[in-house]
Amino acid sequence: MAFSSSPHHLGNPSTNFTKNKHGKMTIPSKDLDIVWGGDDRYWTIPNGENSAAHLHQVSWLEVTASVRGTNPSKNYDVGFRVSVTPDAFGWSNYPVYIMVKRGKEGKFAWNKVFLNTNETNKPFEITGRLIKPEKPLEDSSDDQRVYFGLYEVWSGKWKGGLKIHHAFITESP
DSSP, X not given: OOOOSSSSBOOOTTOBOXXXXXXXXXXXXXXXXXXXXXXXXXXXXXXXXXXXXXXXXXXXXXXXXXXXSOOTTSEEEEEEEEEEEEEEESOTTOOXXXXXXXXXXXXXXXXXXXXXXXXXXXXXXXXXXXXXXXXXXXXXXGGGOEEEEEEEOSSOOOBEEEEEEEEXXXXXX
């Protein structure tokens, strides 16, 4: 087991919204916060920018990120590029949730997704959407931060064989 002062992997807490030429920002898996990611019995976390985090087994899936410098008057799509391995288990009866909110005090919007474990080693994207508020928010620097995550914490069932290639955020119409 890798020695860590925490059983969790702490990613990059100061990620600023920077779009690429396609209008998307990707966040490498090493920069995500991953519950139980500090314990190699449960996860393998890469050191490189282009490598996937590999879930071996957990009963509590929680992978999160936050991005500063977004525009509170815009919509954003967020999500994760993932794949399942041939030995994936625990996904067939339980969905994962993409949850997203603006600011610490914001309300979560969520999207329920069932993972297709028949298509192994083929990366695909799962997404959620943050809709701009109908009335302007009170002026707060925290309102420029978008929080989002991938969760399956309600079933209490063990699951494994998931790779998280990266997270992403895109300004959308």
